[in-house]
Amino acid sequence: MLTIVVPVYWGRPQGHAPRPGDAIFDHPTPLDGESTLPLLLESLTRLEGGPPFRLLVLVAPVAPELAPAAEEQTRQLVAPFAETFPVEQVGPSDLPRFRRAAEQVGLEAEVINLHTYAGVRNLQLLAAHALDSPAIVALDDDEVVPPDYLGVAAESLEREEIRGVAGFYEDDRGSVFLPEPSPSGNIFQDKPILMNEATRRLLDQPGRWVPTFIAFGGNMVFWRDLFTQVGFDPGITRGEDLDYVLNAHLAGVPFWLDKRLRITHRPPHRYNVSPYAKLAEDVRRFLYQREKLCRAREEGMDPPTLEALMPYPGRFLQEDLEEQALAALAAMATPEAVACWGTPGEIVSRAVERARRLAPAYFAFARRWPALVRAVRG
Numbered sequence: 001m002l003t004i005v006v007p008v009y010w011g012r013p014q015g016h017a018p019r020p021g022d023a024i025f026d027h028p029t030p031l032d033g034e035s036t037l038p039l040l041l042e043s044l045t046r047l048e049g050g051p052p053f054r055l056l057v058l059v060a061p062v063a064p065e066l067a068p069a070a071e072e073q074t075r076q077l078v079a080p081f082a083e084t085f086p087v088e089q090v091g092p093s094d095l096p097r098f099r100r101a102a103e104q105v106g107l108e109a110e111v112i113n114l115h116t117y118a119g120v121r122n123l124q125l126l127a128a129h130a131l132d133s134p135a136i137v138a139l140d141d142d143e144v145v146p147p148d149y150l151g152v153a154a155e156s157l158e159r160e161e162i163r164g165v166a167g168f169y170e171d172d173r174g175s176v177f178l179p180e181p182s183p184s185g186n187i188f189q190d191k192p193i194l195m196n197e198a199t200r201r202l203l204d205q206p207g208r209w210v211p212t213f214i215a216f217g218g219n220m221v222f223w224r225d226l227f228t229q230v231g232f233d234p235g236i237t238r239g240e241d242l243d244y245v246l247n248a249h250l251a252g253v254p255f256w257l258d259k260r261l262r263i264t265h266r267p268p269h270r271y272n273v274s275p276y277a278k279l280a281e282d283v284r285r286f287l288y289q290r291e292k293l294c295r296a297r298e299e300g301m302d303p304p305t306l307e308a309l310m311p312y313p314g315r316f317l318q319e320d321l322e323e324q325a326l327a328a329l330a331a332m333a334t335p336e337a338v339a340c341w342g343t344p345g346e347i348v349s350r351a352v353e354r355a356r357r358l359a360p361a362y363f364a365f366a367r368r369w370p371a372l373v374r375a376v377r378g
Contacts, residue, residue, distance in 0.1 A: 001086075002051045002150075003133040004044065005124040007058040008037055008077075008141045010070040011271065018274070020340065022062040023115045024237075024281050027142070027271040031069050036142040036268055041081045043144040050150025051157075054131065055081070058123055059091030060114040067092035090127045098126055101375035105368050117240045121217065121232040126376045129228065136227060140218030143169075143263045152260050153221050159209070163226040163253050166215035166241070167261025168199075176203075176262075187315050188279060188328035198312040202257055212257035213249070213309055217241030219263045226253055231369040235288055235358040238281045242313060243289060247366065250301045276329070276337035283325040284351040286316040291355035292362055293317065299363050322348055 011028030012018065029035045037057075044055065057078055061070040071091040078087050092114055099109035112126075113119035121138070128136045135157055139145065156165045168176040176199055178192040187194065198214055217240060230251050236243045245255040296303040306314045329344035341347065 001131075001133065002053045002135050002137060003056050003128040003131060004053050004137045004139060005056045005058065005128055006037070006040065006139050006141055007060050007120045007124065008035065008070075008074050010059070010061040010066060010073065012062065012066065018277075018340070019063065023060070024273055024277050025060070025062065025117070026273060026278065027268050028060075028062050028273070029268070029271055031066060031073060033271060034268075035073075035077055036266065037074075037077050039266070040139065040141055040143055040145070041078065043146075045081065045084050046147050047145070047150050048147040050148075050152075050154050053137070053150065054086035054088060054133075056088045056090065056124070056128055056131070058114065058120055058127070059089065060120050061092065064092065088127075088131065090123060094127075098123065098376060101126075102372055104375050105371040107365065107368055107372060111234045111365065116234070117217075117238060118232040118234050118236045118243075121240050121244070122234070125222065125227040125231060126373065129224070129373055130376050132377075134224050136222045138217060138220040138222070139263065140265075142267045143218055143265055145263050149261075149263070152258070156209070156221060156256070156258050156261065157223070162209065162256050163223045164245075164248055165209070165221045165256045165258050165261065166212060166245075167219040167258050167263065169216050169219060169265040170262050171265060186328050186331075187324045188282065189331070191282075191312075194312040194315055201311075203259065208259050209256050210259070211254050213242070213245055213255070213304060214257070214312065215241040215245045215255060218265070219261060220244075221261075228373045229253070229370055231365070231372075233292070233362045234365060235292070235362055236285060237288070238278070238285045239289075239313070243285075246289070246293070246304070249304060250296055251366070274337060274340075276332050276334065277341050279329060279332055280341050280347045283329065283347060284354065286313070286321055287325070287348075287351045288355040288359060289313070290317045290321060291359040295359045295363070322352065325351075 009025040009028040011030050013032045014030045059071050059074045061067050098112045102112050103109050156162050177196045180193050230248050232240050232244050248255050293303045325348050326344050
């Protein structure tokens with residue numbers, strides 16, 4: 001049975017400020033706030049056609065002490081839907097069994113977590129595989145799907161050349177493009193412009209299915225012979241979806257985009273995390289990814305060229321990345337943000353050191369991933 005996996009991100013109650021060490025997710029729902037999850041689950045009840053599925057919900061709180069309340073809150077939200085489709089839940093209380101499997105294959109236990117985007121995504125693969133899923137559909141809790149969604153996904157499942165496929169996000173107006181700021185000349189401030197240009201290039205290619213280096217984590221489909229061989233990089237802080245496509249490429253598996261596979265994205269902007277914190281995570285992400293691709297060549301792999309990755313993410317992997325990052329952080333810094341997350345210079349210097357230290361570890365992790373999958377299945 002196919003598994004639809006949905007992470008649910010929970011934050012501190014409203015009025016409680018983030019604390020150092022809290023996980024940085026885009027818009028976690030406060031424990032006393034209104035979750036978007038029921039809207040997605042209601043759209044799943046209206047699916048027509050496609051293969052049978054179970055729902056697997058992953059519970060990801062921003063801090064360990066919130067875990068019991070987050071797991072109980074999630075159970076209450078999904079309970080009304082359990083009569084319509086099978087429901088499973090995995091949260092922080094389930095981590096020890098997965099961590100034992102990691103230690104069995106020589107990995108650090110902390111590589112299994114629900115505190116980072118990559119950790120959440122790896123649990124979506126491992127937990128679904130423990131349920132013997134032949135394929136995984138990854139959605140997010142702030143989306144709704146059209147009635148024909150699984151039928152469209154199944155058409156990709158039937159194509160022999162495709163092992164992993166992504167689809168587009170649409171807004172409430174049906175557009176796949178992000179709102180664009182006025183061009184600034186800074187790549188971080190102009191990120192929506194660069195992402196939209198990459199989307200246009202994909203749409204301009206002929207055919208329904210096109211090779212891609214871009215994916216959207218809340219609209220991806222993984223086949224068993226892909227997710228048992230390739231995991232998400234524990235070192236990536238944001239953009240784990242796009243990074244997974246690069247990991248697949250390094251493993252010799254091309255990723256595809258299906259122009260018809262679409263969901264509606266309805267992010268709850270009232271719960272957004274600090275823009276400065278998100279920018280700092282982006283800086284860490286791209287500096288790390290640039291270092292990893294350089295290391296891949298030393299590992300004898302064949303990473304994509306910058307030209308193939310242009311304009312996005314390629315423009316963020318060039319030599320002026322540190323300069324661009326410092327300028328963007330300085331423009332957004334406030335005394336409160338700096339007190340919590342550091343000065344622009346501190347963020348960039350720590351990110352450079354972190355990338356050099358952690359990037360080599362990805363390749364050891366990648367070699368052990370298939371064994372971890374087998375251990376979890378056992």
